[in-house]
Protein backbone atom coordinates (compact mmCIF):
# COMPACT_ATOMS: atom_id res chain seq x y z
CA UNK A 1 0.00 0.00 0.00
CA UNK A 2 3.02 2.26 0.21
CA UNK A 3 2.50 4.05 -3.08
CA UNK A 4 -1.06 5.07 -2.34
CA UNK A 5 -1.59 8.80 -2.64
CA UNK A 6 -2.93 9.44 0.82
CA UNK A 7 -4.41 12.89 0.90
CA UNK A 8 -5.24 13.20 4.56
CA UNK A 9 -5.18 11.33 7.77
CA UNK A 10 -7.79 10.32 8.74
CA UNK A 11 -8.93 9.63 5.24
CA UNK A 12 -12.54 10.22 4.18
CA UNK A 13 -13.70 7.89 1.41
CA UNK A 14 -16.53 8.64 -1.00
CA UNK A 15 -18.93 5.67 -0.83
CA UNK A 16 -21.14 5.14 -3.85
CA UNK A 17 -23.46 2.30 -2.87
CA UNK A 18 -26.39 4.63 -2.24
CA UNK A 19 -26.61 7.61 -4.58
CA UNK A 20 -28.73 10.73 -4.15
CA UNK A 21 -32.01 10.52 -6.05
CA UNK A 22 -34.39 13.15 -7.36
CA UNK A 23 -37.83 12.31 -8.77
CA UNK A 24 -36.90 8.62 -8.88
CA UNK A 25 -33.66 9.03 -10.87
CA UNK A 26 -30.04 9.50 -9.84
CA UNK A 27 -29.41 13.17 -9.12
CA UNK A 28 -26.43 13.77 -11.42
CA UNK A 29 -26.16 17.48 -10.76
CA UNK A 30 -25.86 16.95 -7.02
CA UNK A 31 -23.26 14.20 -7.46
CA UNK A 32 -21.10 16.47 -9.62
CA UNK A 33 -21.19 19.12 -6.90
CA UNK A 34 -20.43 16.56 -4.20
CA UNK A 35 -17.43 15.22 -6.12
CA UNK A 36 -16.14 18.77 -6.65
CA UNK A 37 -16.50 19.67 -2.95
CA UNK A 38 -14.81 16.44 -1.88
CA UNK A 39 -11.90 16.83 -4.32
CA UNK A 40 -11.45 20.51 -3.46
CA UNK A 41 -10.97 19.51 0.17
CA UNK A 42 -8.06 17.25 -0.84
CA UNK A 43 -9.65 13.80 -0.58
CA UNK A 44 -9.51 11.29 -3.43
CA UNK A 45 -10.75 7.78 -2.56
CA UNK A 46 -13.90 6.43 -4.27
CA UNK A 47 -15.57 3.13 -3.49
CA UNK A 48 -18.04 1.43 -5.79
CA UNK A 49 -19.05 -2.07 -6.87
CA UNK A 50 -20.13 -4.03 -9.93
CA UNK A 51 -23.49 -4.71 -8.26
CA UNK A 52 -24.21 -1.09 -7.22
CA UNK A 53 -26.73 -0.24 -9.88
CA UNK A 54 -25.62 2.74 -11.99
CA UNK A 55 -22.80 3.62 -9.59
CA UNK A 56 -19.78 2.80 -11.76
CA UNK A 57 -21.34 4.62 -14.72
CA UNK A 58 -22.05 7.64 -12.54
CA UNK A 59 -18.45 7.77 -11.33
CA UNK A 60 -17.30 7.82 -14.93
CA UNK A 61 -19.42 10.90 -15.58
CA UNK A 62 -18.83 12.74 -12.34
CA UNK A 63 -15.19 11.87 -11.75
CA UNK A 64 -13.27 10.01 -14.45
CA UNK A 65 -14.28 12.29 -17.30
CA UNK A 66 -13.73 15.44 -15.24
CA UNK A 67 -10.50 14.83 -13.31
CA UNK A 68 -7.01 13.53 -14.28
CA UNK A 69 -6.75 9.77 -13.68
CA UNK A 70 -3.80 10.13 -11.31
CA UNK A 71 -5.70 12.52 -9.03
CA UNK A 72 -8.11 9.90 -7.60
CA UNK A 73 -8.31 6.26 -6.57
CA UNK A 74 -11.16 3.89 -7.30
CA UNK A 75 -12.02 0.65 -5.57
CA UNK A 76 -14.57 -1.59 -7.21
CA UNK A 77 -15.63 -5.12 -6.38
CA UNK A 78 -16.37 -8.53 -7.80
CA UNK A 79 -19.33 -10.16 -6.09
CA UNK A 80 -18.98 -13.94 -6.02
CA UNK A 81 -22.72 -14.23 -5.38
CA UNK A 82 -23.30 -12.58 -8.77
CA UNK A 83 -20.61 -14.48 -10.69
CA UNK A 84 -22.05 -17.62 -12.31
CA UNK A 85 -18.82 -19.25 -13.57
CA UNK A 86 -15.04 -18.74 -13.26
CA UNK A 87 -15.04 -17.48 -16.86
CA UNK A 88 -17.28 -14.61 -15.79
CA UNK A 89 -14.65 -13.12 -13.46
CA UNK A 90 -12.56 -11.45 -16.21
CA UNK A 91 -15.76 -10.43 -18.01
CA UNK A 92 -17.10 -8.71 -14.89
CA UNK A 93 -13.76 -7.02 -14.31
CA UNK A 94 -13.78 -5.68 -17.87
CA UNK A 95 -17.38 -4.49 -17.55
CA UNK A 96 -16.43 -2.56 -14.43
CA UNK A 97 -13.47 -0.96 -16.21
CA UNK A 98 -15.63 -0.07 -19.16
CA UNK A 99 -18.42 1.38 -17.04
CA UNK A 100 -15.87 3.42 -15.11
CA UNK A 101 -13.94 4.41 -18.23
CA UNK A 102 -10.57 3.49 -16.72
CA UNK A 103 -7.69 1.25 -17.83
CA UNK A 104 -6.83 0.10 -14.34
CA UNK A 105 -8.53 -0.17 -10.96
CA UNK A 106 -6.63 1.14 -7.94
CA UNK A 107 -7.90 -1.56 -5.60
CA UNK A 108 -9.95 -4.53 -6.74
CA UNK A 109 -11.93 -6.36 -4.08
CA UNK A 110 -13.83 -9.56 -3.72
CA UNK A 111 -17.13 -8.24 -2.46
CA UNK A 112 -18.72 -8.91 0.94
CA UNK A 113 -17.16 -12.30 1.62
CA UNK A 114 -19.05 -14.69 3.89
CA UNK A 115 -18.67 -18.46 4.33
CA UNK A 116 -20.49 -19.49 1.10
CA UNK A 117 -18.80 -16.83 -1.01
CA UNK A 118 -15.36 -17.67 0.42
CA UNK A 119 -15.97 -21.28 -0.62
CA UNK A 120 -17.07 -20.17 -4.07
CA UNK A 121 -14.04 -17.86 -4.36
CA UNK A 122 -11.75 -20.85 -3.77
CA UNK A 123 -13.71 -23.04 -6.16
CA UNK A 124 -13.40 -20.39 -8.88
CA UNK A 125 -9.75 -19.51 -8.14
CA UNK A 126 -10.78 -15.92 -7.40
CA UNK A 127 -7.79 -15.03 -5.21
CA UNK A 128 -5.42 -16.18 -7.96
CA UNK A 129 -7.50 -14.21 -10.45
CA UNK A 130 -6.98 -11.07 -8.34
CA UNK A 131 -3.24 -11.76 -8.11
CA UNK A 132 -3.13 -12.13 -11.90
CA UNK A 133 -4.77 -8.72 -12.33
CA UNK A 134 -2.22 -7.18 -10.00
CA UNK A 135 0.68 -8.87 -11.83
CA UNK A 136 -0.58 -7.36 -15.10
CA UNK A 137 -0.99 -3.90 -13.55
CA UNK A 138 -4.74 -3.95 -14.21
CA UNK A 139 -5.40 -3.71 -10.49
CA UNK A 140 -2.80 -1.80 -8.48
CA UNK A 141 -3.88 -3.41 -5.22
CA UNK A 142 -6.15 -6.25 -4.17
CA UNK A 143 -8.22 -7.13 -1.15
CA UNK A 144 -11.74 -7.94 -0.05
CA UNK A 145 -14.71 -6.62 1.83
CA UNK A 146 -15.95 -8.96 4.48
CA UNK A 147 -19.14 -9.86 6.35
CA UNK A 148 -18.24 -13.23 7.88
CA UNK A 149 -17.15 -14.24 11.36
CA UNK A 150 -13.86 -13.39 13.10
CA UNK A 151 -12.76 -17.03 12.78
CA UNK A 152 -13.36 -17.00 9.04
CA UNK A 153 -11.46 -13.72 8.71
CA UNK A 154 -8.51 -15.10 10.63
CA UNK A 155 -8.40 -18.21 8.45
CA UNK A 156 -8.73 -16.20 5.25
CA UNK A 157 -5.94 -13.78 6.13
CA UNK A 158 -3.73 -16.68 7.18
CA UNK A 159 -4.32 -18.43 3.85
CA UNK A 160 -4.14 -15.28 1.70
CA UNK A 161 -1.44 -13.13 3.31
CA UNK A 162 -0.94 -10.97 0.24
CA UNK A 163 -4.42 -9.45 0.32
CA UNK A 164 -3.53 -5.81 0.89
CA UNK A 165 -6.66 -4.05 2.14
CA UNK A 166 -9.58 -5.39 4.18
CA UNK A 167 -12.94 -3.66 4.24
CA UNK A 168 -14.96 -4.15 7.42
CA UNK A 169 -18.19 -2.84 8.87
CA UNK A 170 -17.14 -0.86 11.94
CA UNK A 171 -19.21 1.57 13.97
CA UNK A 172 -19.94 2.10 17.64
CA UNK A 173 -23.29 0.29 17.45
CA UNK A 174 -21.71 -2.87 16.03
CA UNK A 175 -18.46 -2.65 18.02
CA UNK A 176 -19.62 -5.14 20.66
CA UNK A 177 -22.62 -6.48 18.77
CA UNK A 178 -22.67 -10.26 19.10
CA UNK A 179 -23.64 -10.88 15.47
CA UNK A 180 -21.48 -8.34 13.63
CA UNK A 181 -18.56 -8.54 16.13
CA UNK A 182 -16.86 -5.45 14.73
CA UNK A 183 -14.29 -5.22 17.52
CA UNK A 184 -13.06 -8.78 17.01
CA UNK A 185 -12.94 -8.39 13.23
CA UNK A 186 -10.95 -5.19 13.64
CA UNK A 187 -8.53 -6.85 16.08
CA UNK A 188 -7.95 -9.79 13.74
CA UNK A 189 -7.28 -7.58 10.73
CA UNK A 190 -4.81 -5.59 12.82
CA UNK A 191 -3.14 -8.73 14.16
CA UNK A 192 -2.48 -9.64 10.51
CA UNK A 193 -1.09 -6.14 9.95
CA UNK A 194 -3.76 -5.17 7.43
CA UNK A 195 -4.87 -1.61 6.81
CA UNK A 196 -8.65 -1.35 7.08
CA UNK A 197 -11.23 0.35 4.94
CA UNK A 198 -14.33 1.00 7.04
CA UNK A 199 -17.82 0.62 5.61
CA UNK A 200 -21.09 1.63 7.28
CA UNK A 201 -19.49 3.90 9.93
CA UNK A 202 -22.99 5.31 10.54
CA UNK A 203 -24.67 1.90 10.21
CA UNK A 204 -26.67 2.87 7.14
CA UNK A 205 -28.06 6.01 8.80
CA UNK A 206 -28.83 4.57 12.25
CA UNK A 207 -26.10 6.78 13.78
CA UNK A 208 -26.76 9.97 11.86
CA UNK A 209 -29.57 12.40 11.28
CA UNK A 210 -31.37 14.74 13.64
CA UNK A 211 -34.31 12.35 14.01
CA UNK A 212 -32.21 9.39 15.14
CA UNK A 213 -31.91 8.09 18.68
CA UNK A 214 -28.25 9.05 18.49
CA UNK A 215 -29.40 12.65 18.06
CA UNK A 216 -31.48 12.50 21.25
CA UNK A 217 -28.33 11.76 23.24
CA UNK A 218 -25.64 13.55 21.26
CA UNK A 219 -27.22 16.82 20.15
CA UNK A 220 -27.87 18.04 23.72
CA UNK A 221 -24.24 17.18 24.54
CA UNK A 222 -22.94 19.24 21.60
CA UNK A 223 -25.45 21.07 19.42
CA UNK A 224 -22.64 22.56 17.30
CA UNK A 225 -21.61 19.35 15.54
CA UNK A 226 -23.56 16.83 13.50
CA UNK A 227 -24.68 13.50 14.91
CA UNK A 228 -22.76 11.72 12.14
CA UNK A 229 -19.49 13.39 13.17
CA UNK A 230 -19.50 11.36 16.40
CA UNK A 231 -19.64 8.12 14.42
CA UNK A 232 -16.74 9.16 12.19
CA UNK A 233 -14.66 10.28 15.15
CA UNK A 234 -15.23 6.93 16.87
CA UNK A 235 -13.88 4.99 13.88
CA UNK A 236 -11.14 7.43 12.91
CA UNK A 237 -9.77 7.25 16.44
CA UNK A 238 -8.83 3.59 15.92
CA UNK A 239 -5.33 2.70 14.77
CA UNK A 240 -4.69 1.20 11.36
CA UNK A 241 -7.73 2.65 9.63
CA UNK A 242 -6.77 3.42 6.05
CA UNK A 243 -10.01 5.02 4.92
CA UNK A 244 -13.54 5.56 6.23
CA UNK A 245 -16.27 5.38 3.61
CA UNK A 246 -19.23 7.64 3.80
CA UNK A 247 -22.26 7.23 1.58
CA UNK A 248 -23.03 10.92 1.34
CA UNK A 249 -26.34 12.16 -0.02
CA UNK A 250 -25.83 15.88 -0.64
CA UNK A 251 -23.22 18.63 -0.69
CA UNK A 252 -23.98 19.64 2.91
CA UNK A 253 -23.06 16.15 4.10
CA UNK A 254 -19.80 16.28 2.14
CA UNK A 255 -18.97 19.62 3.74
CA UNK A 256 -19.86 18.40 7.20
CA UNK A 257 -17.73 15.27 6.81
CA UNK A 258 -14.83 17.27 5.42
CA UNK A 259 -15.00 19.52 8.48
CA UNK A 260 -14.90 16.51 10.80
CA UNK A 261 -11.95 14.95 9.03
CA UNK A 262 -9.88 18.10 8.54
CA UNK A 263 -10.27 19.13 12.18
CA UNK A 264 -10.15 15.60 13.48
CA UNK A 265 -10.21 14.95 17.21
CA UNK A 266 -10.76 11.44 18.57
CA UNK A 267 -13.65 10.98 21.00
CA UNK A 268 -12.78 11.70 24.61
CA UNK A 269 -13.60 9.16 27.31
CA UNK A 270 -16.67 11.18 28.26
CA UNK A 271 -17.81 11.26 24.65
CA UNK A 272 -17.31 7.52 24.25
CA UNK A 273 -19.56 6.98 27.27
CA UNK A 274 -22.27 8.94 25.49
CA UNK A 275 -22.01 6.68 22.44
CA UNK A 276 -22.63 3.72 24.76
CA UNK A 277 -25.76 5.49 25.93
CA UNK A 278 -26.85 5.73 22.29
CA UNK A 279 -26.28 1.99 21.89
CA UNK A 280 -28.44 1.25 24.95
CA UNK A 281 -31.17 3.51 23.69
CA UNK A 282 -31.21 1.89 20.25
CA UNK A 283 -31.25 -1.60 21.76
CA UNK A 284 -34.19 -0.66 24.00
CA UNK A 285 -36.45 -0.80 20.92
CA UNK A 286 -36.37 -4.29 19.33
CA UNK A 287 -36.08 -3.20 15.71
CA UNK A 288 -34.46 -5.13 12.89
CA UNK A 289 -30.88 -3.83 12.33
CA UNK A 290 -31.48 -3.47 8.60
CA UNK A 291 -29.36 -0.90 6.72
CA UNK A 292 -31.56 -1.02 3.57
CA UNK A 293 -28.62 -2.21 1.46
CA UNK A 294 -30.86 -4.52 -0.68
CA UNK A 295 -28.22 -7.26 -0.97
CA UNK A 296 -30.85 -9.78 0.14
CA UNK A 297 -33.09 -9.10 -2.83
CA UNK A 298 -30.56 -10.25 -5.42
CA UNK A 299 -31.11 -13.94 -4.80
CA UNK A 300 -34.83 -13.95 -4.01
CA UNK A 301 -36.68 -16.25 -6.45
CA UNK A 302 -39.90 -14.30 -5.83
CA UNK A 303 -38.24 -10.88 -6.19
CA UNK A 304 -39.74 -9.75 -2.89
CA UNK A 305 -39.06 -6.22 -1.57
CA UNK A 306 -37.39 -7.41 1.64
CA UNK A 307 -35.91 -4.03 2.69
CA UNK A 308 -39.40 -2.53 2.51
CA UNK A 309 -40.75 -5.22 4.83
CA UNK A 310 -37.97 -4.40 7.28
CA UNK A 311 -38.72 -0.69 7.10
CA UNK A 312 -42.45 -1.18 7.68
CA UNK A 313 -41.80 -3.57 10.55
CA UNK A 314 -39.43 -1.09 12.19
CA UNK A 315 -41.91 1.76 11.79
CA UNK A 316 -44.57 -0.37 13.45
CA UNK A 317 -42.29 -1.27 16.36
CA UNK A 318 -41.08 2.33 16.76
CA UNK A 319 -44.29 4.33 16.40
CA UNK A 320 -46.76 1.70 17.61
CA UNK A 321 -49.62 2.78 15.36
CA UNK A 322 -50.75 -0.57 13.89
CA UNK A 323 -53.72 0.73 11.88
CA UNK A 324 -51.82 3.37 9.96
CA UNK A 325 -48.83 1.02 9.59
CA UNK A 326 -51.07 -1.59 7.96
CA UNK A 327 -52.70 1.04 5.79
CA UNK A 328 -49.34 2.35 4.57
CA UNK A 329 -48.03 -1.16 3.99
CA UNK A 330 -51.03 -2.09 1.83
CA UNK A 331 -50.72 1.15 -0.09
CA UNK A 332 -47.04 0.62 -0.89
CA UNK A 333 -46.80 -3.13 -1.47
CA UNK A 334 -48.72 -4.95 -4.17
CA UNK A 335 -50.44 -8.26 -3.31
CA UNK A 336 -48.05 -10.27 -5.52
CA UNK A 337 -45.02 -9.01 -3.62
CA UNK A 338 -46.40 -9.26 -0.09
CA UNK A 339 -44.60 -11.29 2.54
CA UNK A 340 -47.10 -14.16 2.15
CA UNK A 341 -45.38 -15.00 -1.16
CA UNK A 342 -42.13 -15.96 0.56
CA UNK A 343 -41.28 -19.63 -0.01
CA UNK A 344 -38.84 -19.78 2.91
CA UNK A 345 -35.79 -20.75 0.83
CA UNK A 346 -33.51 -18.52 2.99
CA UNK A 347 -31.34 -17.45 0.05
CA UNK A 348 -31.77 -13.89 1.27
CA UNK A 349 -30.25 -14.78 4.65
CA UNK A 350 -27.03 -16.00 3.07
CA UNK A 351 -26.65 -12.58 1.42
CA UNK A 352 -27.49 -10.31 4.36
CA UNK A 353 -24.35 -8.58 5.69
CA UNK A 354 -26.12 -7.83 8.97
CA UNK A 355 -26.82 -11.54 9.63
CA UNK A 356 -30.53 -10.86 10.03
CA UNK A 357 -32.88 -13.84 10.34
CA UNK A 358 -34.94 -12.45 7.49
CA UNK A 359 -37.44 -15.31 7.19
CA UNK A 360 -38.34 -15.03 10.87
CA UNK A 361 -39.17 -11.34 10.41
CA UNK A 362 -41.02 -11.99 7.16
CA UNK A 363 -43.38 -14.21 9.13
CA UNK A 364 -43.81 -11.37 11.64
CA UNK A 365 -44.52 -8.88 8.86
CA UNK A 366 -47.13 -11.25 7.48
CA UNK A 367 -48.73 -11.72 10.90
CA UNK A 368 -48.68 -8.05 11.95
CA UNK A 369 -49.27 -6.28 8.67
CA UNK A 370 -50.98 -8.69 6.28
CA UNK A 371 -53.16 -11.27 8.11
Ligand code: SF4
Nearest residue numbers: 300342343345346348
Ligand atom coordinates in the same frame (compact mmCIF):
# COMPACT_ATOMS: atom_id res chain seq x y z
S1 SF4 B 1 -36.74 -16.85 1.98
FE1 SF4 B 1 -38.41 -15.69 1.04
S2 SF4 B 1 -37.66 -13.61 0.91
FE2 SF4 B 1 -35.89 -14.92 1.26
S3 SF4 B 1 -35.08 -15.36 -0.77
FE3 SF4 B 1 -36.49 -17.03 -0.27
S4 SF4 B 1 -38.48 -16.38 -1.08
FE4 SF4 B 1 -37.17 -14.55 -1.04
Ligand code: SF4
Nearest residue numbers: 290291293294296352
Ligand atom coordinates in the same frame (compact mmCIF):
# COMPACT_ATOMS: atom_id res chain seq x y z
S1 SF4 C 1 -32.25 -7.40 5.34
FE1 SF4 C 1 -30.01 -7.41 5.31
S2 SF4 C 1 -29.44 -7.56 3.16
FE2 SF4 C 1 -31.60 -6.97 3.24
S3 SF4 C 1 -31.59 -4.75 3.12
FE3 SF4 C 1 -31.60 -5.27 5.29
S4 SF4 C 1 -29.45 -5.32 5.90
FE4 SF4 C 1 -29.49 -5.37 3.65
